[in-house]
Amino acid sequence: MKSIILFFLPVFLHLAGCEKEDLTISECDQIAILSEEEFKNAPADHLTILASEIDEDCLWIKFGSSGCSGETWELKLVGSEKEYLSIPPQRDVRLSLKNEEMCEAYFVKEMTFDLKTLRSSGEKMILNLLNADTSLLYEF
Template identity: 50%
Template sequence: MVINSASIDDDCLKINYSSSGCSGDSWEVKLIDAGVIMESFPPQRNIKLSLKNEEICEAYFTKEISFDIDKLQVDGEVVLLNLEGFDTQIRYEY
């Protein structure tokens, strides 16, 4: 799986990703939070996109998915999200 882009829209994290498969219809995608708030300013959280893909084909698909992330808010007005496999920190302001 390759993460092509990630952005915040209100309280939603939109992730554009690609992977090989037959159609992508059976993919199971989850956003997983490490459950740890790093003590920095602003605070940071580590998250990752989990893709269960059992399709065995050489076709390559790109999809976009959106997750409600309001539960990732911490004290203050901003948290930086470190998405595994994506080189840029995501600034979530609320």
């Protein structure tokens, strides 16, 4: 019995000393992109943002656009690399939509975006959601 305990003791001590790694697993649908090039050049097909809210590290957006089903829409949240020097700092973001559906029906969808890639130094920042003409306080 002593030999079994002595065999597993180093394994247990090693596991007990390990710190939990940050696994970067997101509960959001997508991860926001921080890229000046994408911010300027990502598709900008027409959409209407109906509501938005930040819950911890996820930005929830309810939006609508015309189309046949909305199943082929390509969406991404893109943030500018430029920060406005204010307290707290600010960053412009926009919801990019690529919509090649040529139907006149109107669909409303909801999507969440992980905001961790948009963080700056400090504990909070203001995200200016340009195509909603609104600002949201992101605390992290």
